[in-house]
Amino acid sequence: AQKVTQAQTEISVVEKEDVTLDCVYETRDTTYYLFWYKQPPSGELVFLIRRNSFDEQNEISGRYSWNFQKSTSSFNFTITASQVVDSAVYFCALSESPTSGTYKYIFGTGTRLKVLA
């Protein structure tokens, strides 16, 4: 069965600090996809990144970086020099190749990040 665990319920940091959000996943598939979404107080889901199981390259996008490690089934997200605008709930999600049907997403429970000025 597929499962996503975000053990950190809430994190508070002071502006300009670095922060890492953890994501651990479980799947029996060899082909799967991982995602990170940001949900600001307005409620929409903002896509941040996707990774497929065959691509373990880490990625950096501005102040954001992602570390994908299949050996530990983790897909962690780091924000460097955090800003108040980074305050939001962040969700990690997993999608497996369907045997039939569609690529439904399984979300983790989310991590609420508060960046204090």
Next chain:
Amino acid sequence: AAGVIQSPRHLIKEKRETATLKCYPIPRHDTVYWYQQGPGQDPQFLISFYEKMQSDKGSIPDRFSAQQFSDYHSELNMSSLELGDSALYFCASSLGGYEQFFGPGTRLTVL
């Protein structure tokens, strides 16, 4: 670029009433997903459609039904509404693959 459209954006209903949420996928997308996000919770998969046929089903209550029409838009019908149905309902569309594009959501409040 065109995005997923959901209507209405906000809806207030009384208990035991019926609600209909609409989703208009990105043009040429053939797959629609519905998710429910309760207060303080993560989005939960409800149901999906591929080429107008129901494709997969999650923990969708029997009081809920959905369909995808010939123009690929989808509607989620909820009857006998309960307080616990208050949530943010997301629709997402895709072109048959793993990449889903989410709409802005419909916030349903049941009083």
